[in-house]
Amino acid sequence: MHRREQVDLREQADLREQVHAAARRARAASRELATLSTAVKDRALHAAADAVLGAAASILAANAEDLERARAAGTSEAMLDRLALNPQRVDGIAAGLRQVAGLPDPIGEVLRGRTLPNGLRLRQQRVPLGVVGIVYEGRPNVTVDAFGLTLKSGNAVLLRGSSSAASSNAALVDTLRDALVGENLPADVVALLSAADRSTVTHLIQARGLVDVAIPRGGAGLIEAVVRDALVPTIETGTGNCHVYVHADADLDVAERILINSKTRRPSVCNAAESLLVDAAIADTALPRLLGALAAAGVTVHTEPTEEQLRAEFLSLDIAVTVVDGVDAAVAHVNEYGTGHTEAIVTRDLAAAQRFTDRVDAAAVMVNAATSFTDGEQFGFGAEIGISTQKLHARGPMGLTELTSTKWIVWGDGQIRAV
Amino acid sequence: MHRREQVDLREQADLREQVHAAARRARAASRELATLSTAVKDRALHAAADAVLGAAASILAANAEDLERARAAGTSEAMLDRLALNPQRVDGIAAGLRQVAGLPDPIGEVLRGRTLPNGLRLRQQRVPLGVVGIVYEGRPNVTVDAFGLTLKSGNAVLLRGSSSAASSNAALVDTLRDALVGENLPADVVALLSAADRSTVTHLIQARGLVDVAIPRGGAGLIEAVVRDALVPTIETGTGNCHVYVHADADLDVAERILINSKTRRPSVCNAAESLLVDAAIADTALPRLLGALAAAGVTVHTEPTEEQLRAEFLSLDIAVTVVDGVDAAVAHVNEYGTGHTEAIVTRDLAAAQRFTDRVDAAAVMVNAATSFTDGEQFGFGAEIGISTQKLHARGPMGLTELTSTKWIVWGDGQIRAV
Numbered sequence: 013m014h015r016r017e018q019v020d021l022r023e024q025a026d027l028r029e030q031v032h033a034a035a036r037r038a039r040a041a042s043r044e045l046a047t048l049s050t051a052v053k054d055r056a057l058h059a060a061a062d063a064v065l066g067a068a069a070s071i072l073a074a075n076a077e078d079l080e081r082a083r084a085a086g087t088s089e090a091m092l093d094r095l096a097l098n099p100q101r102v103d104g105i106a107a108g109l110r111q112v113a114g115l116p117d118p119i120g121e122v123l124r125g126r127t128l129p130n131g132l133r134l135r136q137q138r139v140p141l142g143v144v145g146i147v148y149e150g151r152p153n154v155t156v157d158a159f160g161l162t163l164k165s166g167n168a169v170l171l172r173g174s175s176s177a178a179s180s181n182a183a184l185v186d187t188l189r190d191a192l193v194g195e196n197l198p199a200d201v202v203a204l205l206s207a208a209d210r211s212t213v214t215h216l217i218q219a220r221g222l223v224d225v226a227i228p229r230g231g232a233g234l235i236e237a238v239v240r241d242a243l244v245p246t247i248e249t250g251t252g253n254c255h256v257y258v259h260a261d262a263d264l265d266v267a268e269r270i271l272i273n274s275k276t277r278r279p280s281v282c283n284a285a286e287s288l289l290v291d292a293a294i295a296d297t298a299l300p301r302l303l304g305a306l307a308a309a310g311v312t313v314h315t316e317p318t319e320e321q322l323r324a325e326f327l328s329l330d331i332a333v334t335v336v337d338g339v340d341a342a343v344a345h346v347n348e349y350g351t352g353h354t355e356a357i358v359t360r361d362l363a364a365a366q367r368f369t370d371r372v373d374a375a376a377v378m379v380n381a382a383t384s385f386t387d388g389e390q391f392g393f394g395a396e397i398g399i400s401t402q403k404l405h406a407r408g409p410m411g412l413t414e415l416t417s418t419k420w421i422v423w424g425d426g427q428i429r430a431v
Numbered sequence: 432m433h434r435r436e437q438v439d440l441r442e443q444a445d446l447r448e449q450v451h452a453a454a455r456r457a458r459a460a461s462r463e464l465a466t467l468s469t470a471v472k473d474r475a476l477h478a479a480a481d482a483v484l485g486a487a488a489s490i491l492a493a494n495a496e497d498l499e500r501a502r503a504a505g506t507s508e509a510m511l512d513r514l515a516l517n518p519q520r521v522d523g524i525a526a527g528l529r530q531v532a533g534l535p536d537p538i539g540e541v542l543r544g545r546t547l548p549n550g551l552r553l554r555q556q557r558v559p560l561g562v563v564g565i566v567y568e569g570r571p572n573v574t575v576d577a578f579g580l581t582l583k584s585g586n587a588v589l590l591r592g593s594s595s596a597a598s599s600n601a602a603l604v605d606t607l608r609d610a611l612v613g614e615n616l617p618a619d620v621v622a623l624l625s626a627a628d629r630s631t632v633t634h635l636i637q638a639r640g641l642v643d644v645a646i647p648r649g650g651a652g653l654i655e656a657v658v659r660d661a662l663v664p665t666i667e668t669g670t671g672n673c674h675v676y677v678h679a680d681a682d683l684d685v686a687e688r689i690l691i692n693s694k695t696r697r698p699s700v701c702n703a704a705e706s707l708l709v710d711a712a713i714a715d716t717a718l719p720r721l722l723g724a725l726a727a728a729g730v731t732v733h734t735e736p737t738e739e740q741l742r743a744e745f746l747s748l749d750i751a752v753t754v755v756d757g758v759d760a761a762v763a764h765v766n767e768y769g770t771g772h773t774e775a776i777v778t779r780d781l782a783a784a785q786r787f788t789d790r791v792d793a794a795a796v797m798v799n800a801a802t803s804f805t806d807g808e809q810f811g812f813g814a815e816i817g818i819s820t821q822k823l824h825a826r827g828p829m830g831l832t833e834l835t836s837t838k839w840i841v842w843g844d845g846q847i848r849a850v
Contacts, residue, residue, distance in 0.1 A: 043766070043790070043792070046789075046790075046792075047789050047790060126811060128809070128810075128811060132800055132804060134810060134811075136827075141822050141823070142792070142822065220658075224822050224823075225822070225823055239639075239662065240662060243658065243659060245664070245665075245821060245822075245823040246664075247823075263845070265845075266844075266845040269845060269847055270845065270847060273847035273848060274847075277847075277848055347462070365842075369840050370465075370466050371462065371465075371466060373462070373465075373561065374838065375838065375839060376838070376839040376840075376841060377838065377839070377840050377841070378841045378843065379840075379841065379842045379843060380842070380843045380844050380845055380846075381551055381841055381842075381843030381845070381846045381847075382846065382847045382848050384847075384848040385551060385841060385843075385846070385848055386839070390547070390848070391547075391553060391839070392545060392547060392553075402664060403560050403561065403643050403644070403664075403836035404560070404643070404644055404664040404666075404823065404824045404836070405823045405824035407836050407837050407838065407839075408555075408837070408838075408839045417822035417823070417826050418826050418827070419793065419794065419795070419796065419826065419827075420794060420795040420796070420805070420810070420826075420827045421788045421795075421796050421798075422795060422796070422797045422798065422800055422804060423784075423798045423799070423800075424797065424798060424799045424800030424804075425685075425799050426682070426684075426685040426688060426689065426799055426800070427799075427800045427801065427804070428688055428689060428692035428693075428696075428800075428801045428803075429692060429696055429801050429803040429804055429809070
């Protein structure tokens with residue numbers, strides 16, 4: 013073995029041990045956190061908000077380092093904007109923590125319960141998941157949002173952010189940990205993993221028995237890699253190839269409004285529409301009008317989409333257009349090409365709407381509403397940790413309740429089982 | 432490349448394609464199944480029960496082939512008993528299907544719903560998971576039980592049973608498929624994968640996009656392999672290193688009864704106790720009595736257990752015994768060595784019971800009741816597909832509701848999103 017490889021292997025083992033040690037500390041902290049009252053958790057969230065405001069200058073200084081590095085590396089203006097903090101954004105981060113403090117605590121909720129014929133009193137209660145690992149590419153505010161939601165739901169969190177935001181994230185997590193200690197809570201409720209090496213992602217998602225769930229937030233590539241390599245349970249989030257289907261009996265004013273909003277409001281987010289389906293029965297009138305409106309809104313229309321374009325999440329001002337023959341053809345198209353995120357039908361026909369909502373296999377199905385409504389805040393969850401596109405555990409926007417598990421508690425007075 | 436390897440690779444590719452083709456047919460069938468009414472599904476379950484009874488002779492003949500092969504291979508009597516069918520067991524299999532027909536249908540249940548300030552009417556509804564893959568080593572009745580539960584919950588199922596039960600399983604699945612066709616339902620709602628090659632398990636659990644969830648039912652080795660190699664979401668089931676903790680304030684009559692029942696009722700099942708914790712405060716009196724009772728019941732007592740024995744799921748008349756110093760030490764021991772299945776405390780002290788149930792991290796926590804109660808039928812679910820020991824999606828006994836996902840359905844009248 014060459015000397016260089018030996019060093020690499022040693023470094024890898026060290027990084028693995030670092031991640032595992034952080035996970036073990038998080039596990040211990042999560043056990044303390046699991047039994048805290050709502051009042052104590054809410055106080056900690058307000059203390060964290062105060063701390064973020066108090067540390068604004070050092071957080072902004074750290075962010076300036078990240079921005080300088082990013083500029084030197086030739087990062088695009090759009091990416092720089094995602095990375096940048098300013099006093100208003102720091103205020104927003106603190107306000108987000110206070111908002112989570114105001115949400116109902118999911119822990120302890122009794123979901124089901126009964127007394128069995130033998131007198132056993134059974135109840136199923138919400139409990140925290142334990143240790144949650146979050147892998148993200150996004151903006152530094154995700155660091156604090158994720159902390160707020162996991163703390164409120166009684167979970168410890170291991171954060172693996174982007175290396176581009178390393179200084180900002182470190183400043184934010186240091187601030188949060190100090191605030192926890194100030195409240196006599198374990199700092200290890202939140203920890204930032206090194207983003208210097210890609211392998212810390214792998215170590216995190218393979219820490220079986222130490223991490224209860226890994227949530228990747230980011231592009232399709234990240235999510236694919238996490239799902240492929242993970243040994244801990246994962247929740248897939250946020251790939252959205254969403255369709256707007258304009259049914260034969262659609263109000264075209266409504267169709268145009270919903271289509272343009274779904275496509276252009278924020279083309280870079282997962283609930284944006286990527287595909288338009290127009291019913292053959294109205295194609296002659298509807299198509300020119302809708303394509304004209306798209307063009308006027310600056311959208312590039314792909315009227316003879318390739319298979320690849322039909323499967324694409326453009327995340328840009330592009331749209332694939334297909335003429336389909338009736339509701340069942342629309343459903344078949346959506347179930348073939350969609351990613352199970354959000355699908356919309358525009359129609360005045362009740363039977364068509366019912367058939368579409370019954371048969372489309374997606375986290376959210378909209379009738380006469382824009383795809384952009386699939387969002388934790390819009391749904392009234394107060395905040396979201398991501399949008400799940402898998403069917404297990406959570407589907408659609410994930411708020412506090414989606415960050416919980418359950419436990420059966422059974423009270424008896426000496427019951428034993430006969431057979 | 433050698434000729435032999437080329438053949439193997441070709442065979443592997445063929446097996447993979449066989450599994451994928453079955454999964455694609457199951458997917459198509461599941462889409463039809465998802466919208467069927469409860470009445471149609473229940474009728475199909477009764478028809479399947481009738482068909483099993485009608486085909487009893489050929490099912491028993493197929494089972495005789497399996498038994499003959501197993502005997503020739505020198506299989507133990509215990510294993511032969513698990514494999515064996517007889518007229519009574521066939522009656523039991525049919526009765527199980529009728530019992531599932533009598534259970535409430537989980538599909539369509541509205542879990543949450545509200546009208547948003549903008550007038551959008553939101554509801555979250557239970558829907559089937561889609562295609563469920565089940566890998567099992569168990570008895571042939573699992574084949575039919577799994578079909579019954581998945582059909583009732585609107586799912587198609589891919590079954591990968593044990594090669595030892597191949598003939599029995601084939602006869603049973605042929606019978607079920609015929610019954611479905613007789614009811615004008617797609618036969619592909621249920622399919623049996625070849626058990627001739629281990630790789631069909633791998634192909635099943637790696638069929639991403641084709642299989643929605645894989646549930647391994649079997650020993651720790653199978654579950655470990657499935658979790659390691661799976662690319663589709665999985666639910667871990669049934670490894671139980673369960674403890675009975677006898678607290679300082681326990682009624683020793685109750686403690687003895689619960690301990691003996693938890694250990695000896697059926698030592699081979701996952702909810703059997705494998706470890707006894709006795710509080711140091713009463714060790715002098717409790718230990719001789721409990722150890723005496725265990726010995727009298729034929730249990731081998733390991734009073735100085737090794738680390739390995741503390742982690743063992745004996746599944747035999749063995750028990751590890753540890754003296755612990757108070758509730759917190761008991762909780763720490765259980766959380767360190769348990770598998771998160773079922774943990775029991777025996778006590779008359781309310782605070783101790785509360786502290787134990789709050790802090791133990793397991794699917795089920797019993798107060799003054801035997802560990803053996805963790806079971807879908809005992810909990811009143813009617814039947815179970817397994818007992819989940821993971822925290823994601825389902826924890827504890829899994830009945831019909833645990834075989835479902837959810838879908839958000841949003842009705843609007845032209846709403847678009849402003850920001």
